[in-house]
Every structure is written in structure tokens, then in C-alpha cells.
Amino acid sequence: MAIITTNYIMKMKAGISLVAVFVLMVACSTNPFTGKQTLALVPNSQLFPMAFQQYDQFLNENNVVTGTSDAQMITNVGQKIKVASERWLNANGYAGYLQDYQWEYHLVDDPTVNAWCMPGGKIVFYTGILPIADGETGVAAIMGHEVAHALANHGQQRMSAGQLQAIGAVAGNVALSKDPKKQAIFNQAYGIGSNLGVMLPFSRNHESEADKIGLTIMAIAGYEPMEAADLWRRMKANSGGQAPPEFMSTHPSSDTRIKNITAWAPEAKKEAAKFGVTTFKK
Numbered sequence: 001m002a003i004i005t006t007n008y009i010m011k012m013k014a015g016i017s018l019v020a021v022f023v024l025m026v027a028c029s030t031n032p033f034t035g036k037q038t039l040a041l042v043p044n045s046q047l048f049p050m051a052f053q054q055y056d057q058f059l060n061e062n063n064v065v066t067g068t069s070d071a072q073m074i075t076n077v078g079q080k081i082k083v084a085s086e087r088w089l090n091a092n093g094y095a096g097y098l099q100d101y102q103w104e105y106h107l108v109d110d111p112t113v114n115a116w117c118m119p120g121g122k123i124v125f126y127t128g129i130l131p132i133a134d135g136e137t138g139v140a141a142i143m144g145h146e147v148a149h150a151l152a153n154h155g156q157q158r159m160s161a162g163q164l165q166a167i168g169a170v171a172g173n174v175a176l177s178k179d180p181k182k183q184a185i186f187n188q189a190y191g192i193g194s195n196l197g198v199m200l201p202f203s204r205n206h207e208s209e210a211d212k213i214g215l216t217i218m219a220i221a222g223y224e225p226m227e228a229a230d231l232w233r234r235m236k237a238n239s240g241g242q243a244p245p246e247f248m249s250t251h252p253s254s255d256t257r258i259k260n261i262t263a264w265a266p267e268a269k270k271e272a273a274k275f276g277v278t279t280f281k282k
Helices: 002-026 044-061 069-091 127-133 136-151 154-175 180-220 227-239 254-273
Strands: 028-030 037-039 104-108 115-118 122-126
Touching: 044 104, 044 115, 044 122, 069 104, 069 122, 069 136, 069 180, 115 136, 122 127, 122 136, 127 136, 127 227, 136 180, 136 227, 180 227, 180 254, 227 254
Parallel strands: 104 122
Antiparallel strands: 028 037, 115 122
16 A cells, blocks of 8 residues: 555656646746746736735734734834835846735734735734744844745745645546546545645745745844844744644744754845845844
């Protein structure tokens, strides 16, 4: 059984790769920060309105914090990160890239340690993450990371990858429809293989991209990028070491992120210097 499953996983990964190559030929966009072609089965003209509607619904259903110093800090840092993003994009030949973004920054009263940015620039911080942020620079590190996801169209890519995953499942089931036993083996192998071998590495790569892009943006905004490594040390301490193995997770491990950020922070400072930013708030 293990041999059959392994073979199916290998064939499945090869099949998805072929489908992905075809899709990239007909539906792709360019990540401005990496120059790479990325999946874009769902255009932003459709994705952004859906995201904006979901964001408004979320705000209506949750306790949005207003009129406090923390809420104002989220807005102020968000604006600085937005301006830094615009400066980088304009300087690198992407003027107008953000024209369809509709930036909003909100703090929500929720003990969950989380923050997120939806496609199109809709941002939420939960109050539960503020103690770990430990001040404005920590908020900037989180904000830079979350905004980077939106700037690099990671939401669009994840949705596109999910569609490819579904197409692969349908194709496999159609091909094996006359043999229910093989079909059952395929479905089990495909579910495990497509997640461990394709979707989870895809997600971890996005997280690393967002870490690196976020460092550059926060540095241009005038914040010390090395502080992001300290942020992840606090994240690790907060988790109590309770995290799945990296290969089973959507995110790199805290240790991997700390190592990468420490290596990338000097590059972020060099990039910020191109914009006249040479001192950084800690």
C-alpha cells in the first residue's frame, strides 16, 4: 500500500506541475518584489470587491476599538507602511500599482494573537497581539508583513492554487472512475500529497516572502527591521514551543523566521538608505 501511495503522490505532483505551467501561460501576474510570474486565475477586479465586502461584514460582526491610543497607533503605523510601500513601488517602475487598493486599519477587541490584511489593503489587528508586539516598532513589523501579503497578491495566488488542487482531484477521480479501489487510494494519497508536497510549501514560501518584503517596507518607513527578529522570539515564547513540525505547517518555524530575518535585515537597511532613511526607530 505504501508503494502504491508514494507512486500516486509522485504522479499527482507531476500532474499539478503540468497544469500549473499551462495556467501560468494563460493566467498570470508579476510579483513586483520578486519579478516572478504568479498564478492569477481570479483577477483582482473580482477579488478586491469580494474582500471588501467580507471585511465590512467582519467589522459589523466584531467589536472594533475606536478612540484609544492603541487604535490610533494601528492607523498611524498603517499609514506609514502604506506610504513606504508606495515609495518603493513608484521608484521601481510600479507607479499606479496601488490604485485599486482601499486602505483601512482597524483594531478589534479579541484575545486572539493575530493580525491580517485582506487583498486590497483591508487590515485588522486583534488586541491579543499587542502585548507581543510590545510597542510601535513591533506593530510595524507585523503591519509590514501583513501588508506584504496583499502587495504580493498572495491571497490571489492561494485562491488560484486551491482551484488547481480541486481540478487535480476531479481529473484523478474521472480518470479512475472505473476502478473504485484505485480511486479511493488516489483520493487518500492526493489529499495528503497535495497538502504536504504542494500547498503547505506554497504557503510557507508566501510567509517567507512576506517576511522579507515586510522588512524592506518597515525600514523605508523608518523602523528598525532587526526588531522583527525580537518579535518572533516573543511569538515563540508565547506559543510555549507548541507548534507542529515545519513541514506540516502553513508557516515557517519561529527559529527559521528569526534566522532569515537576521540575515535579511541589513539588506532592508541598505534598501531604505536609497530613500534617504538611515536612522531607525526601535
